[in-house]
Amino acid sequence: MPELPEAETLVRGLRPAIQGAKIAGVRIPHPDVLRAPPRSFGAAVRGRTITEVGRRGKNVLLLLDGDRILVVNLGMTGTLLPLLRRKPGAGGAAPDLADPRPTHPAVVFQLDGNLDLVFDDTRRFGSVECLSRAAWEERSSRMGPEPLDPDLTGADFHARLARSRAPLRSWLLDQKRIAGVGNIYANEALFLSRLHPRRRARSADPQEAALLLTSLRKVLREAIHRGGTTIRDYRNALGEPGGFARHLRVYGREGLPCSSCTTPVERISFGGRSAFFCPACQPMPSVRGEGT
DNA sequence: AGTGTATCCTGCAGGC
């Protein structure tokens, strides 16, 4: 599921609801999403206050007092839902909190007041960890740059691409190279750049690299603006789906006409995942040895 | 270094 725009949308919805709240207790219906024994996890978070809500790549970060950080990887189907423990008596659900009940609660943070923060994750590919600031910094340093960080220049991006023979689509999915990009936005950005998903990263010239970065930023910003993409499971902090799905240009559109030239969109598979592209707009310069 | 494959897990769509 969730890639950068979905994590960002979630963070924006979560922030006003939980910033400043104290974690009074934790229930862990599915300890397999933790990377630590449930007992020590509980002890690490209980009694701490959520001082800030942030994001790094696809990870939602809950900064706690005492130099601890809750790192939530949403996996394919994970989300964080702030839920009232008790429904307000008369008037129905509170206006700014999710009313749908979580379907697969894995971890429930009981906040002071009347609020639970539920990590809900159908497939449980997600994870929840409580790290020291130092441990988090170390991990973050091994991730690639944020695509929306203005300090990342086209020239930097080109230099990074130039180090890899991997296909562009695989390169974009690698969190160590660039953070936050998943299969939807990788395919969309390549389409906007008119680059074939299978082109080798280091075959991109400086102009193509700059265009790819620009396109990636455009599609990420557009998706954030629309609250992310919901294919099936993704829900924001209010339990609502994102609105970007109907604006997808190639992802999931095999056989449908290209929005630019009407040629049917094709699907291929490599690296264990589907790639979608327009064979006319994104030609593979398939001279043998392309991109060496 | 890159790639194909398998793994974790659940649900859904499509074919029969």
Add this chain to the structure above:
DNA sequence: TGCCTGCAGGATACAC
């Protein structure tokens, strides 16, 4: 209706 297969916004480990 039921059963089967294949596929899914992620990440990792393995053998080659």
